[in-house]
Amino acid sequence: MTPITVVLADDHTVVREGFRALLKLESDIEVVAEARTGREAVQLVKTLRPAVVVMDIAMPLLNGIEATRQILEALPAARIVILSAHGDDAYVEELIQLGVAGYLVKQNSAASLAKAIREVHNGNTFFGPSISKILRDRQRTSPRGATGRPNKSASKLTSREVEILQLIAEGMANKQSAAELGISIKTVEKHRQSLMNKLNVHDTAGLTRYAITNGIIEGGFRRLTIE
Numbered sequence: 001m002t003p004i005t006v007v008l009a010d011d012h013t014v015v016r017e018g019f020r021a022l023l024k025l026e027s028d029i030e031v032v033a034e035a036r037t038g039r040e041a042v043q044l045v046k047t048l049r050p051a052v053v054v055m056d057i058a059m060p061l062l063n064g065i066e067a068t069r070q071i072l073e074a075l076p077a078a079r080i081v082i083l084s085a086h087g088d089d090a091y092v093e094e095l096i097q098l099g100v101a102g103y104l105v106k107q108n109s110a111a112s113l114a115k116a117i118r119e120v121h122n123g124n125t126f127f128g129p130s131i132s133k134i135l136r137d138r139q140r141t142s143p144r145g146a147t148g149r150p151n152k153s154a155s156k157l158t159s160r161e162v163e164i165l166q167l168i169a170e171g172m173a174n175k176q177s178a179a180e181l182g183i184s185i186k187t188v189e190k191h192r193q194s195l196m197n198k199l200n201v202h203d204t205a206g207l208t209r210y211a212i213t214n215g216i217i218e219g220g221f222r223r224l225t226i227e
Contacts, residue, residue: 045075
């Protein structure tokens, strides 16, 4: 029997090792690669085409939401299970609208992860109990499916702008961002100015606050800038 191939994406090595060990006990599941950042996850999935992607939300360089968006734009049939500490309704709705097939909260996921992988591989969806409750509650209170994110300006941003916004908020200078993305400094500066114009924000501190408020990075996560 051909095993279900899986890519694990989480920035914590201990977490990845733990879930890899857990899945190694399952004869029909094989972890073929691990990613520490969202960008690594996108590259690995495009290259390896795993049957299932297990994705965290809070990761450096490119968060799991944007990584999910990029993967599904490139590979619409990709089956993605979100495995995250974040279980609030704004994250849940945004990711489900993007097209994830499953969503588990880490604290309650150990016994369910293998089942989730099998279910989504078979074409079904799988949501943990707390996530299912959020979906039921939102269906009752928002029959039209409005999202929980109050700021609509984020929807105006391009995928590249979201990437650069995260790098800015993590403390990267334009030169570092350009090297990370493989583009010119001038292109980074252009996107940076576009971000400020779209968000009506005029300094790095404001962009960082916006990134934290809108869940693009976690509060307090900052990388030292190296000139």
